[in-house]
Amino acid sequence: MDEISSLINALEQGCSKIQKKYFKKNEIITTYIQKRSQICILMSGKADLIRYDLNGNKDIVDNFNSNDIFGEAFYPVHTNNELSVIANTNCCVLFLVHDDILRKCKSNCKFHNILSSSILELTLNNAIHQNTRIEVLSKRSIREKLLSYFSILSSKDFSKTVTIPISLTNLADYLSVDRSAMMRELKNLANEGFISKNGSKIKLLYK
Amino acid sequence: MDEISSLINALEQGCSKIQKKYFKKNEIITTYIQKRSQICILMSGKADLIRYDLNGNKDIVDNFNSNDIFGEAFYPVHTNNELSVIANTNCCVLFLVHDDILRKCKSNCKFHNILSSSILELTLNNAIHQNTRIEVLSKRSIREKLLSYFSILSSKDFSKTVTIPISLTNLADYLSVDRSAMMRELKNLANEGFISKNGSKIKLLYK
């Protein structure tokens, strides 16, 4: 992706406001505590945004892939629960402080322009992903959530046969529904002829 | 807000890439059809993002207030349903094309820097709102959604007494639950002593 290359360029050429770090699987990349203007860019690998609730249950709030942008800057100020980003595989991450980018670095760093444009581009991508998730989460039944999710996959792939790119367990998390209830609904959809299902390969049979 | 002022400045001083338009209540501000890089900033007024579904039902997808940023640039490419932004009150809106901002305007417009920074700032705010909504939508019961929503309001206002800033009908939409079921759950929460309620004024009694 173009934007990332620009960032790397700026970094290599010595913009002092960017840091590049490597993480091994299961290492903590960052926590969302008092780093209000921290912005992170995942250059390679996969990571999860995790919350441990009051009962100590692990709750996967979000997950990030190559080229995703994240960080406390994207989150509301929280009093209670703390969020951590954990490496799911080995990761390479860029760290920047958006105050630096927007203000201090502005006048004197020749990479500022390209940086803020790149970050804006990534942030817009992030917004598109968020709106996609809001779209499916705002459906009121598991059936509608599934169909909406499949329909988005289908229009992305230009195909009536879609392959769910994550595990069904993670899909249930993404849709915020009980996994077993989701499995049941998948079966119902198949029985009623709306889809045919083979593992995570789904064929849409309607319209 | 600072960012908006900067934008107005750039506009007044004649950046050719920005347009400012006024709308009366119920007028269509924009549609999300083939304007992939359109970015709009609501300078004053209120507006709703609307979808008409297959049955012709009006569905409020999102709503915007002063200083909110929106536009097709924030939305996934859709094949089926079209989205429109409708003025809820009289509105003043800035229109920009993000390709212009990021590329064409870059080298020769002296306002480019301040523009891209401002847009980034607004886009980050937008991401915070989206993540807040995802947070409440991803709760699995109406009760949890309500408590999560109240808790966010409460930590924003530093108070255990919160006033729901929108109508209960709109709150049900925001939480994506049936309005009557939400009313029932509000009553249950009150009966069980978790909250006390007087219209849209809610007092949190737990912890």
Place this chain on the structure above:
DNA sequence: TATTTTCTGTTGCAATTGCAACTTTTTCAT
């Protein structure tokens, strides 16, 4: 390769939710 862990798939049951159909109250527009 053996073993542990994660993922998939199922089902009964109780609790929650949506839906429909109302009445009452508040707000808006003429």
Place this chain on the structure above:
DNA sequence: ATGAAAAAGTTGCAATTGCAACAGAAAATA
């Protein structure tokens, strides 16, 4: 000021969902 429209509030009932508790398959790890 008055009638119309929108919002708040209520309830019964049927459908959906979450929860718990499994078994078997697949994947990861030692």
